[in-house]
Amino acid sequence: MTDDLKSPKKHSAQRADAQQNHGRIMAAAKARFASDGPSAAMDTIARDAGVAVGTLYHHFGSKEGLLNLVIQEHFQVVTDFLASLQDSADPWWAVEQVVRGMAKRQIKDRAFKTMIHQHSNLIETTSQAKRGIDPAIQALIDRAQATGLVRPDLRAGDLSALLAGLPIGEDQAEQRERYLLIVLQGIKSENA
Structure with a gap:
């Protein structure tokens, strides 16, 4: 006993x-x-x-099982971040946080992205894990568009392309911030 x-x-x-x-x-x-x-x-x-x-x-x-879990966890962090912004009282602030968060991840996750693009078998795992991300970003954009703060033609998929040219060097923080401000100003509506 x-x-x-x-x-x-x-x-x-x-x-x-x-x-x-x-x-x-x-x-x-x-x-x-x-x-x-x-x-x-x-x-x-x-x-x-x-x-x-x-x-x-x-x-x-297996190693593939571990790698797939790492990828899923990576995208879960992004999904949780986006979910935390959904009820923000300030729709523009939420969109700005998305842009800034994407910029930080772009710098931080360079090796992660390179790894995925070099191995085609990881692309499927990645696309499955990403499925909820663009709709969550679009929901935040839609809220800001409804208040007239964001230009009406902006789509979630546009943000990656707009941020692709950001300087990524550690010594380029000032220039990166300048570019981010230009992007943020560019996605605002003319009336904002």
Whole structure:
């Protein structure tokens, strides 16, 4: 009977340890895939996470399974960010945050984007994960357009093209901010 009473505690401790391992593995995988691309070795990811390589295979099945989860988690962060803006009292502020957030991700996620574009098998995973992003951005744009703050012809897909020319060097922050202000001014309606 005493063992039965200890079981829930032991199970809870194992579960907490598994969650910590999962977090360390995901952090190590993100960093390693960003630096080495999809060819990153599972042994290296395991070492970086401080776990046995068997733990990776136990939790994720394969390197592709781990990579797909990293991609999905990446886009979940973006989706959550967009959801946090949906109820903003200021529709222009929400659109500005989208533009600024996209610019930050463009700089931060260069290796991530390169990795995806170099490996065609990741493009499908990426497009599935991205499906909710453009509609969420468009909903924010629609709100701002309804108040007359954003030009009526702006679409969610336009933002990536508008931001493609941003300087990405660490020493180009001032120039990048200037370009961002030009883009933001350009998407405002004439009446705003």
